[in-house]
Amino acid sequence: MGRILLVVRLAVRDLRRRRTEAALLLLAILAATTTLTLALVLGDAARDPYESTREATNGPDVVANGQAAGLPRLESLATAAGVTDHSGPFPVASGKLQAGDRTSDAQIVGRDTGVASVDRPEVTQGSWVSDGGAVIEAAFANALELRVGDSITLADRSFEVVGFAVTAAMPPYPGSSCIVVRPGCVNGVVTEGQTLPPGLLHNPGLVWLTQADVRSLAADPNSLSYVLNLKLADPEGTQAFIDANTGGPGRSAGMQSWQDILTDAIELARDSQILLLIGTWLLGLLAVASLSVLVGGRMADQTRRVGLLKAVGGTPGLVAAVLLAEYVLVALVAAAGGLAIGTLTAPLLTESSAGLLGSAGTPAITMTRILVVIAVALGVAVIATAVPAVRAARSSTVNALADAARPPQRMGWLIAISARLPVPLLLALRVAARRPRRVVLGVASIAVTVSGIYVLLVLNSFLSTQPLTGGYGDSQVRVLRHVLLTWTVILLTLAAVNAIVITWATVLDNRHSSALARALGATPGEVTGALAAAQVLPAFVGAVLGVFPGGFALFAAINGITGGDSDRATLPSLWQLAVLILATLLVMTALTAVPARLGGRRPVTDTL
Template sequence: MLLLIAIMAATTTLTLGLVLRDAASDPYETTRAATNGPDAVAYAADLSRLQQLATASGVTAHSGPYPVTSEKLQASGRTSDVQVIGRDTAEVAVDQPAVTKGSWVSGGGAVLEAAFADSLDVGVGDTVTLGGGSFEVVGVAVTAASPPYPGTSCFVTVGCIHGAIPQDQNLPTELLHNPGLVWLTQADVRSLATDPNSLSYVMNLKLADPADAQAFVDSYGGDGFVQSWQSIRSDATDLAKDSQILLLIGAWLLGLLAVASLAVLVGGRMADQTRRVGLLKAIGGTPGLVAAVLLAEYVLVALVAAAAGLAIGALTAPLLTESSAGLVGSAGTASLTGSTIVVVTAVALGVAVVATAVPAMRAARSSTVSALADAARPPRRTGWLISASRQMPVPLMLALRVAARRPRRVALGVASIAVTVSGIYILLVLNTFLSSQTQTGGYTEDQVQTLRHVLLVWTVILLSLAAVNAIVITWATVLDNRHASALTRALGATPREVSTALAIAQVLPALVGAILGIFPAGWILLAGINAITGADSDNAALPALWQLPALALATVLVVAALTAVPARLGGRRAVTETLKAELA
């Protein structure tokens, strides 16, 4: 069951990451169909430029050009930058925003983009102030011609409501930060513009082949700004892409933890199956056959865990990809592609094989006679080490002896804690980053909550698996040392000293792992994430300095608490019962 849970945790998170973006793209497609979304959107200050574009090769229909101006909107005690588009009261064939509440534009009435209205907590019947004039909100609508609020920073006179900035060196320097989108009648927009020459214009284009939209943009972009519908979709699903990155980070961290967990579990089972190995070899089993027999059970568990992870991940993905207020439709249940199934299954099998191959081969190559005898290996004794140990407190001396008997297990314990702490370090970095985004307007509160839900998913799984690892390692240590612990108690050690020694044997590696998990592992992981995402590592939002030693201390205390119970149980087992069992 522990093997199954360990691999299933990793495969579930990996599945979530792989299917998340596909699941989140469905609402945009639904919105595009509901609004007769454009294949390309052109934005320019030169009206004649757009009029020429309307007759370009490949254009089959268009709407606009529509006047656009930039203003400050005041509502609900807040002031926000907005792009205001003048539209006709009649419906058009290309990009007719779908009204979700109220009605379409009319004289003196404003329609707000749905995500922007939701952010302001403004609804139909409320009053907003634009350019010093009051407008009644007559409707709320969605569009596929621009990504939902918040967008990106835009130049005032050129606009850029579509989520990107034209690459023109002569553009004005004043920026609008995450402007909202408002629709008015064309007459109302022109009345807001103090200078008619300050107006920009937007035009929505329908192409003969929507798949050629990017090629059209490359051909006709020029000094007017043109954006394809695929680019708008990419901007509209930025949140899903960020969620996908977070889940993939968690999946790989869980994969590393699963390897450490499996290695400990497999090592313990191999020790218990030493006599079984001897029997297989005694009846003619080759080392290869013995290794295959031992590996087969873990491969089978990995396949079951992969299937469970794929199912749970696909069913859970829609909960993390709920449609934003600026899109219609919902993500639904993500379909599993063949590539996703292959990747997740391969990772599960890889984790099982990596963790079990070495112990299985070591057991298979052991001597048949020694395996059948299953005798304990005598400890190595060094004179200077014995002399030094006499000066130590009894629990510390016993703890070091326990650790020295299983150096590979100690290394796995250090690695397990380092992986966990590096993941928590990244969590602190991301939490600091998300907090700064709400202050700067990079994300809305709802978007930050969605990303924090994603963080919570893999953080809970990560911490749970790490806790299981700590308990499993302690219990495996208790079982391996039951005979030695009984002899130690027979020679005068108290149950408390033995229990404390078993706990210290886990706490010391935890301290080393916590330090390594912060530096260098945490820093290396952060650098890798920045390299993958293209983020600026120099401007990374790092957690407060006091949080780092607090993280290391908390890790040690948690490990001490988790290992106390199995260590106490192991240290209080009856001496005579243990020694009789070993003799039998």
């Protein structure tokens, strides 16, 4: 039999014998690979609505704008090298839009009543502009709860809403680009107490009127701005065109490429990707901790098997390869599952704005993404298993076959501290002291989990209290909540798996000492309580560290990556943090009770 085939058959047979543990291994790595896949493909899934809108409206490759003084320069861009078609320049005015009891800033673009060759907005309801008739950008209309036929007021003039439309020349509301209107505009949330300069537009929406109506709104023709839509021979060469036509004397036209508009249009997906990538790091750390403990427990349970393999001629290298192969196989299956689940789930976590056509599609799986996900899965498996596998392979064959209990390390200070404690706590301290590295992993696991929950509380509170958070509307905020919910479910699931794995590994590792304690008079209930308490005590330390400094540091890191303003975030109150720590302890007690009970009631004679 070939060496590789032998290794694979032995690994598969052991996985089949221990199906529950194999399932826990699979779940731990699957959580990380699924989240990573979501983070990698979410942007592509969100591109589809914009690209559909761009195709339907013959969207521009470059949008140029400028003030009335720079109109000659703006008009000259229509005949610049590389331009194949254009529409405009169109006049743009700014003003307040009032609809019932709702008021918002608006950028008002004057258009022809006919169809333009470049940037012909797609009417989704009603009809196109006419004298006295206004067309509202669809996402803006949705935010204002407008209907066709409603009356709106612009600059103290009344207009009838004759239709809604979408365009690819500007991101949907509320993330709309700022056309060069005087004195300018700003998007996003304004910090409480901050005063904007007079006339500055805040989160302006887009409205189309006829050119004549727009000019009539301006008291001074020189106060108008102008926008020009350009189609290029090379749509991918927009940056080169912009570089060649900006800068220098008399060149005051501002330009925005379609790629920049796309980036703004899918800003929600980019923020979701950041959250998911951070979630991937947290889940990766939890997966490594989970696998490290599970591998250590399985190695303790496989001691005799290692001795048998070596006794029949297996070299240390072969034994290590067999032990590693089990986890590599699980990692490969988890990578395939994570790629499939993440790709199919991505469209559910990105909601198309009302200002775009179509919906998010299923993104393509590229070879680069496949290799990244597989590399992460294998990295998690190898990091967690390499050292225990090599250590087991190098162990003495005779000692492995004997599978004797590990002699406890006598620590006088621990004996002195625990001697007068109740039996469950006495045994719990000694169980924890036998495996200090496992205790550290348990503390780190809970700290990572609580840190993630701390950040989720902050972000959820921020989304609840800040209108148009980060330039998002209600539907976009709802999508971010879905992303946070997904992250929460996966994080808590893996943390629960971790708690069960650590408890079960502790049960296996202490089966001899637990049986001996029962032989000397401890009851099954006391042994069960000791095994559970050995996990709950480190969980308390981990929960405290997860709140501070863990949660605070993680939130600061996310805030730094996204460029957010931490002053607008409401940190959890003391009672919320106290409830979080208490809930962590209660959940840990519940999760560890069953495996601890199973381990505490094993027959003493069989174990000894």
